[in-house]
Amino acid sequence: MGFFAILLLGSTTASEDDDQVSVYTIAGGDSGFPAPYSHYPRGGGYVYMSFIFDTLVWKNETGYVPALAESWEVEGDDTYVFKLRDGITWNDGVEFTADDVVFTVEYAKEHPYVWASTTMVERAEKVDDLTVKMFLIEPYAPFIDEVGGTLPILPKHVYEGVDDPESFQDEAALTGTGPYTLVDYDKVQETYRFVARDDYYGGSPRVRELRIVKVSPEMASAALAQGDVDAVSIPLDMIEPLEDQGFSMLTSSANGWAYKLMINHKKEPMSEKRFRQALAYAIDRERLVEIVGRGRGLVGNQGAVPPYNSWYNPDVEGYQHSPDKARELLDDMGYNGEAIVLLTKGGSVEYDRIAELIKEDLEEVGINVDLRSMDSKTVDTKVEDWDFDLAVSGHGGAIGDPNFLSKMNSGWQFNSDRYFEDLELNDLLSEQVTETDKDDRREIIDRIQVLYAEDVPAIVLFYTESAYAHDGQVNLYYTMDGVANGIPIPLNKLIFVGQDGR
Structure with a gap:
């Protein structure tokens, strides 16, 4: 699969359906190949990967929400039971089941994932095709935050034969259950292009195509003003000038930095x-x-x-x-x-x-x-x-x-x-x-x-205070306590799906 087409800058374009956004362009840059073991170990890398891969639990602006697991409960203080959604498929058409979850937990023990450790899990057990029980070695208070809401679930049928996941960077490595698929990645130009999945279990995404393009900090404000991008992180001294031009502003000191x-x-x-x-x-x-x-x-x-x-x-x-x-x-x-x-x-x-x-x-x-x-x-x-x-x-x-x-x-x-x-x-x-x-x-x-x-x-x-400026086509927000286990980037995938981004 060729992920090396050069993307042209392009801002939001209107759709025949006024409720949809055809293309949404975000100023970013290269954060590595967006598979779980190949993205760069920083916030942007995780966020881009999360467009393709889902976790058991997720968060929106106010708290935890179901993802691959429709519900979860704790038995005692060291056992977690996850009830999985029915009818989910991987983006290659294969059915998602409890086998994938059990496999991911064990695979992460052998191949540690930088954002989420599973070493506290004694074993993961398949109860039935839609139920997984995880037994911890001892109670672990941040388990939902650090594992349930951060560990991307892998397709067993793809990764079970992969011994070196860091080097696994072909089309199959991007087999996920998330709302988008990757159709272009250019490492040199530092661009990504993600296209919406109409069969996503959370609903057909409102933003039909996401583009990530490289914009230098010096040109960030100009790129937004010229319509080359729809959202961009900006220096604090550009807040008032861009507000005066009618752009929406998202500022926060609650970014953990x-x-x-x-x-x-x-x-x-x-x-x-x-x-x-x-x-x-x-x-x-x-x-x-x-x-x-x-x-x-x-x-x-x-x-x-x-x-x-x-x-x-x-x-x-x-x-x-x-x-x-x-x-x-x-x-x-x-x-x-x-x-x-x-x-x-x-x-x-x-x-x-x-x-x-x-x-x-x-x-x-x-x-x-x-x-x-x-x-x-x-x-x-x-x-x-x-x-x-x-x-x-x-x-x-x-x-x-x-x-x-x-x-x-x-x-x-x-x-x-x-x-x-x-x-x-x-x-x-x-x-x-x-x-x-x-x-x-x-x-x-x-x-x-x-x-x-x-x-x-x-x-x-x-x-510090951070600032994002955007054109208001979608309502960006900062996720409660950060995306996954603390990433202070206002690009939660639910925004683009449309569940919280209207």
């Missing part, structure tokens, strides 16, 4: 909690929002759960800007003024400005700062290797189920704090994932936030 000050808590004086607390008091995070975020965004919560997340605990130390408290802590610990190296990612106006403002704040309280600008990859490598003092960084993921706290604090990637000195904190991080009573789990999550704020393994500077 934050700028962060990474701290080498293994090295003196950063290993001293009082020093880290002094840093938190010294930095004026409201000024960062005003200057760097142009007044758009939210001051970071030092408890690490954003204030827009339903698990947010407001009763943690906020570290309101106080140079006097910072100086007092530094005096108490006997800080002697040794220079601290602050790394930032050169080439980014935002990172550079954040670093400059932090340097000013820290020097105001007597901390000598040696600011060094390096390329992004070098900074990330130095942080990963603990070859740094302080580093301006940032990452997403602080959205959805609070298990992101475990990944953020106890993971092993460069953007994790890797903070294990507080035994209570780490024990609670392990405990919360197995607590299925929501009230009891909330108590644990509340305590985790208090401990994290007290320990200051890193400093959450501020949460």
